[in-house]
Amino acid sequence: MIRLSQYFLPTVKEDPAEAQIVSHKLMLRAGMIRQASAGIYSWLPLGLRVLKKVEKIVREEQDVAGAQEILMPTIQSAELWKESGRYNGYGKEMLRILDRHQREMLYGPTNEELITDIFRQTLRSYKDLPKILYHIQWKFRDEVRPRFGVMRGREFLMKDSYSFDIDKIRARQSYNRMFVSYLRTFAKLGLRAIPMQADTGPIGGNLSHEFIILAETGESEVFCDKKYLNFDPLAEKLTYENNLEKIVERWTSEYAATDEKHIVAKEKELGSSLLHARGIEVGHIFYFGKKYSKAMGVTIAGPKEEPIIPEMGSYGIGVSRLVGAIIEASHDHAGIIWPDTVSPFSCGILNLRINDQNCCKTCEDLAIKLEKCGHEVLYDDRDETAGNKFAVMDLVGLPWQIVVGPRGLKNGVVELKRRDTGERNELSIDSIIEKLSPKN
Ligand code: 5CA
Numbered sequence: 001m002i003r004l005s006q007y008f009l010p011t012v013k014e015d016p017a018e019a020q021i022v023s024h025k026l027m028l029r030a031g032m033i034r035q036a037s038a039g040i041y042s043w044l045p046l047g048l049r050v051l052k053k054v055e056k057i058v059r060e061e062q063d064v065a066g067a068q069e070i071l072m073p074t075i076q077s078a079e080l081w082k083e084s085g086r087y088n089g090y091g092k093e094m095l096r097i098l099d100r101h102q103r104e105m106l107y108g109p110t111n112e113e114l115i116t117d118i119f120r121q122t123l124r125s126y127k128d129l130p131k132i133l134y135h136i137q138w139k140f141r142d143e144v145r146p147r148f149g150v151m152r153g154r155e156f157l158m159k160d161s162y163s164f165d166i167d168k169i170r171a172r173q174s175y176n177r178m179f180v181s182y183l184r185t186f187a188k189l190g191l192r193a194i195p196m197q198a199d200t201g202p203i204g205g206n207l208s209h210e211f212i213i214l215a216e217t218g219e220s221e222v223f224c225d226k227k228y229l230n231f232d233p234l235a236e237k238l239t240y241e242n243n244l245e246k247i248v249e250r251w252t253s254e255y256a257a258t259d260e261k262h263i264v265a266k267e268k269e270l271g272s273s274l275l276h277a278r279g280i281e282v283g284h285i286f287y288f289g290k291k292y293s294k295a296m297g298v299t300i301a302g303p304k305e306e307p308i309i310p311e312m313g314s315y316g317i318g319v320s321r322l323v324g325a326i327i328e329a330s331h332d333h334a335g336i337i338w339p340d341t342v343s344p345f346s347c348g349i350l351n352l353r354i355n356d357q358n359c360c361k362t363c364e365d366l367a368i369k370l371e372k373c374g375h376e377v378l379y380d381d382r383d384e385t386a387g388n389k390f391a392v393m394d395l396v397g398l399p400w401q402i403v404v405g406p407r408g409l410k411n412g413v414v415e416l417k418r419r420d421t422g423e424r425n426e427l428s429i430d431s432i433i434e435k436l437s438p439k440n
Pocket residue numbers: 109110111112141143150151152153154155156158159160161203281282283284285286314315316317318319320321
């Protein structure tokens with residue numbers, strides 16, 4: 001149990017002037033982040049808990065998809081980027097650094113070169129493939145306009161995976177695998193992401209999909225068939241035993257494209273079925289074939305010892321951006337409404353009378369019992385008004401709130417409130433434990 005009286009939770013009552021969109025405002029107000037400099041943030045305890053939960057779900061889903069976790073450094077040598085030809089092309093977005101020996105280094109904006117180098121140093125034979133490797137690591141991009149808090153940061157946390165296959169057909173299978181993995185990941189995070197045809201930009205290749213969460217404050221302009229509003233990943237069997245190609249076909253069967261890829265003629269055809277909206281790009285997957293493997297001279301031996309240049313793809317998820325995206329998708333006037341899967345704590349206990357022994361004992365007992373059945377509890381034991389306690393608990397958005405006060409306790413009850421529906425019930429301690437036990 002974490003006691004709020006001792007917790008580092010610097011909440012703010014008023015909307016901070018520097019924030020334009022609701023997720024940024026709420027992250028600052030709920031004491032989740034602090035700006036260090038433009039587009040660069042420190043994560044405070046509450047924010048870090050959410051970031052770790054998002055990371056955990058992303059990791060679990062990569063692992064079940066068969067991707068293997070590694071950890072590459074943030075700082076890379078410019079040499080590799082000269083080999084791929086991207087060192088000059090990447091332009092001002094790349095943060096370039098000189099070390100004490102005047103060697104050119106850089107803070108990685110992405111890792112295609114580094115992973116290709118690892119591959120070429122270690123793998124020799126077609127028998128070693130397929131491989132999908134991933135890491136979750138901080139990136140730096142010196143964005144022209146860092147804004148909206150963690151949504152468009154300069155330093156941000158990304159999950160990036162890289163696939164290696166011996167031919168195009170198998171590379172497409174890896175792409176499909178990651179595609180399905182993304183549908184599962186975003187659904188688990190409580191989000192509805194629509195895969196849309198997208199521009200490949202500096203990563204390259206000619207096949208890519210962005211995964212977009214519809215939101216008015218999103219930075220991407222998107223166009224799609226309204227049918228996607230009825231697509232429900234939770235209602236489908238998104239497992240790897242199923243035919244992945246079929247799942248991908250279904251999820252790409254209707255028209256959906258980002259600004260750079262949209263086709264006016266198709267949109268005219270769709271008529272009133274067209275949705276022209278804004279969205280947040282939470283993931284982006286790419287197939288780029290031999291772009292890096294060829295430029296960096298990677299070959300492996302095929303079945304007849306013939307040289308094969310591996311086919312590659314890369315697959316990104318904006319882990320830190322997701323924290324903002326989830327808030328954009330789930331909040332109300334009073335604050336954040338966390339989906340259960342990423343909430344920093346699963347329930348909050350509000351003690352309305354901290355100088356009443358019975359209230360204190362009830363809260364502490366309740367916390368212990370809840371923790372025994374797997375809950376993470378934030379206990380508001382501060383010397384504050386009830387109004388302030390309600391406001392802070394609504395602001396930080398935990399799924400369950402339990403309000404303990406002397407009046408209810410006289411009748412042996414406390415109040416249980418569900419943050420998303422606002423539903424309130426007076427229940428005995430036993431019924432609360434029963435109701436919040438994992439089996440329910
Ligand atoms: N190497 C490829 C895939 S691993 C890559 O870098 N793709 S990306 O550029 O599309 O980035 C992957 C994801 O990172 C994006 O979909 C987005 O969710 C997130 N992202 C990109 N730029 C930023 C940024 N400035 N701030 C926060 N998140 C970002």
